[in-house]
Amino acid sequence: MLFLMTDQHRVDTLGAYGNPHVRTPNLDRLAAEGTRFDNCYTPTAICTPARASLLTGAAPFRHKLLANYERNVGYLEDLADDQFTFAGQLRAEGYRLGLLGKWHGGVRRTAADYGFEGPDLAGWHNPVDHPDYLAHLEEHGLPPYRITDPVRGTTPNGSPGNLLAARLHQPVEATFEHYLATRTIEMLHRWAEEGWGGDDKPFFLATHFFGPHLPYILPDEYYDMYAPELVELPASISETFAAKPPVQSNYSRLWAFDTMPLEESRKLIAVYWGYVTLIDQQIGRILDAMRELGPADRTAVFFTADHGEFTGAHRLHDKGPAMYEDIYRIPGILKVPGGPAGQVRDEFVSLTDCTATILDLAGSDTKPAADSRSLLPLAAGERPDWPEHHLAEFHGHHFPYPQRMLRTRRYKLVVNPESHNELYDLHADPDELHNRYEHPELADVRAELTRKLYDLLRERGDNFFHWMTPMYDVETDYDTTLSAFENEPETAASVPGQAGEERT
Incomplete structure (x- = not known):
């Protein structure tokens, strides 16, 4: 199994989901070869709880890891020691596990503690000071990380707002996204040399990109890839917050939306699109390596995200206490060997459903994934009884x-x-x-x-x-x-x- 995941990724940035401008040929091809879920949602629009739900198959209220540790307000910071995880189950059944990229699953235990091979890349953003990334730059003679032209608004107390975007003075080969794809391909080659993929040596490999989460920090060719004139601003940019919870207007002030001109918002969306294309190209490198090494015809491939991103919708950036489609609807693509190609399903499915699907693919018991349903019947073209709703939570x-x-x-x-x-x-x-x-x-x-x-x-x-x-x-x-x-x-x-x- 190959699990590809992005962070804070809007559905409407993908060609497969109808965007006429953003170039995402590799993800579009994956959708054409498998099943695209049009109503895929996150259980909660915040990184750590959503990722914990993927790992456990449990809703946030049940696994109780309810907040990102960087902004934790007194909630638990790690899963319970006896919490069921699909990683533990696969490991017990002889799977080799790998994870390259964002973990963000707690502070005490790393991905390695759950059995995943790969460097420990902690935090919510690209850890550009990590020793393994620095070694990658040195190994390939690439220049160090350097940014200019930061884009940010002004917060209510007059201080600089959160960084939203900046120009990166490195070639694409030095970007963190290229680094993650390179390390993934290296792991694939190593596993191939050591023997893999047979009934006795199955594998689960995940690549979790930190983007297109803000700040959008890109080389010029991606920063300027899409003309701002192509961007149609969302209708909700006219949000008045009338009859809405006051916290939404407070969050708008936090993200300093009104302190920047609308043309800046248009440019930010264009830069976000460039980030999506950069990641798509790195996903293409990984998929090409799978095809070259041979296991692609017997490997299930997932693509999804932990949650979406506002990018100016409702006069907001990032995510937060507002349960709009912009941040709760996510991309969901699944390719299963032998399954129908080019299928589009409109059932309500969840990131949490990936857990039971992973277990089902492994022939494991899916019941311990308490709030998860296997997507394999849908990916096989069946019409099972399926709920006509999605339930989400935020803490x-x-x-x-x-x-x-x-x-x-x-x-x-x-x-x-x-x-x-x-x-x-x-x-x-x-x-x-x-x-x-x-x-x-x-x-x-x-x-x-x-x-x-x-x-x-x-x-x-x-x-x-x-x-x-x-x-x-x-x-x-x-x-x-x-x-x-x-x-x-x-x-x-x-x-x-x-x-x-x-x-x-």
Whole structure:
């Protein structure tokens, strides 16, 4: 199995997903050879929790790794020692594991602790000071990392904003993306020389690019590859934040969107496109190596991302406490040997579903991946019974901020306990500009989605439902106050969560 992953990658930057300008021939070819999932979503739009869900097959509330460590606000920083992972299962079944690139899966345990070969590349951005990268530059006589022309806005207190882009004064061969592809190809060659790919020596190799996550730091040929005039600014750039949770306008100020001219935003999107093309070319090098070395015809290939990126949509950059399609919908491509080519599926699937798919490909039990469903039936062209919704969650970044989202074919409900809830009609308002939660004509829709979300959370065991129980019109069958002392002794044990509690 070959698993290719990007970070903070918008679906609308890929030719296979309809972009007429961005050149992504290698990913487009992969989609043409396999299955493209048009409704692929992340379980949460933030790196570490999403990647932990991929590793475990568990929703964030269940694996409890809820925040990036760089902005951690008191949550756990590592998975529990007894947490199930697909890596542990594959390793136990004789798989050789490799991971080149971004890990971002905790602070105490590295990818090597889970059985992956490869250098330990910690953090959220390209670690250009890492000894292995520096050795790569020296080995190939390449110049050191150097940037100029930084692009950033001004934060509310007048200080420089986060770096959004800069020019990189290195050739493409010296970029971190080229380095990751080179190390991946070297590992493929080494494994081929040592024997691989047979029934007795299967492998799982992952390449996790740090891009196109901001800041977009690129050589001139990619920085200027696409003319800004090609970029059509998103309609949501006219966001007013009317009837929206105030945190969204706060985040807009954090990312200093309004301190930069719109033409700067157009250029930033064009640079982001260049980053996508750079990564596509490196993915092409890896896929070409697979074909040359021979295992391509018996290797399943995945391509996906941990979450999306705003790139100016809703006057925002990066990601955050706003559950818009820009950051929750992700690319998802799967090529399975012998499977149908050029297939497009519209079922709601998740990054978390990759876990059960990996296990299924290995012939392993998928049940330990508690919140994951194998995609193999879909990739085989079957029509299995499949949920008509996607459930997502968020727990905070910079500060705690709990959210839950239910996405159906037409509507999206977002519950924000501290603020305004949100309801979007994605047929009438695909850019999610108009929060219609309070609109009387959607009262029945709001009630139906609220009850559906409530039921799904209870089925999962996600305790967020306790907030919803007294606040909304939902059916309950338990003591919502969780006050066993109010019950008669003979009935207290029948209350969910109450049996065995001390009573006065």
